[in-house]
Amino acid sequence: MTSADGEAMPFPTKNQQGAIVPAISGGPGEYVHKLRLQLPPEEWVGQPRALILEGEVTYKIFGTHGPQSLILSQKLRGAPGSRITVTVPVLGATFDATPLEDDHFIASVSLGNTVDKRTYSQMVERREIPGNERDWNLFVVSDTFPASGKLTLTLVFQQNWPGRVEFFIDGLTMAVQ
Numbered sequence: 001m002t003s004a005d006g007e008a009m010p011f012p013t014k015n016q017q018g019a020i021v022p023a024i025s026g027g028p029g030e031y032v033h034k035l036r037l038q039l040p041p042e043e044w045v046g047q048p049r050a051l052i053l054e055g056e057v058t059y060k061i062f063g064t065h066g067p068q069s070l071i072l073s074q075k076l077r078g079a080p081g082s083r084i085t086v087t088v089p090v091l092g093a094t095f096d097a098t099p100l101e102d103d104h105f106i107a108s109v110s111l112g113n114t115v116d117k118r119t120y121s122q123m124v125e126r127r128e129i130p131g132n133e134r135d136w137n138l139f140v141v142s143d144t145f146p147a148s149g150k151l152t153l154t155l156v157f158q159q160n161w162p163g164r165v166e167f168f169i170d171g172l173t174m175a176v177q
Contacts (some may be wrong), residue, residue: 001073002070004028006024008025009068010156022164023067024059027066030061031069036052036056036057048131054170066162067160070093070157071156073154074152074153075152076151079145079151084144084174084175085175086141086174087172088139088141089138091134092123100161104159105158107156109139110152111154114142116140
């Protein structure tokens with residue numbers, strides 16, 4: 001789900017030079033699967049600047065026209081009482097000139113009642129994929145399946161300002177105990 005032009009985005013406020021202001025969408029961004037052969041070899045699996053962490057494809061979320069957001073959601077099913085851990089590698093990158101607001105972009109992963117949310121300033125400090133030079137972040141969330149046996153996994157990506165922001169998602173894993 002994307003935020004239409006003029007709508008409040010999932011994280012409804014943003015920083016602006018020390019003030020908190022509404023985060024309003026400039027319309028949808030672009031969302032594509034990038035195939036290995038569409039990328040230069042240095043961005044393939046196993047390379048120091050890989051955008052593909054596993055397999056032959058990565059998912060890219062981007063926009064250049066203005067603020068935008070995307071929500072991806074999936075219902076997961078499991079045995080009531082079993083615990084599930086989901087790990088989602090996310091790369092957030094911007095090519096905009098610094099200095100930028102701490103929340104220039106935001107990404108979050110939630111599972112049931114567990115949320116892992118990070119802002120631009122937090123994400124560019126991490127490199128959690130060994131051997132990769134890019135600022136990949138591992139978002140890890142765990143919860144226990146309730147009596148219904150259903151949990152919702154939700155990924156939110158938000159670009160708060162006009163400019164060039166790209167998110168990549170690849171190599172999502174799930175483990176049930």
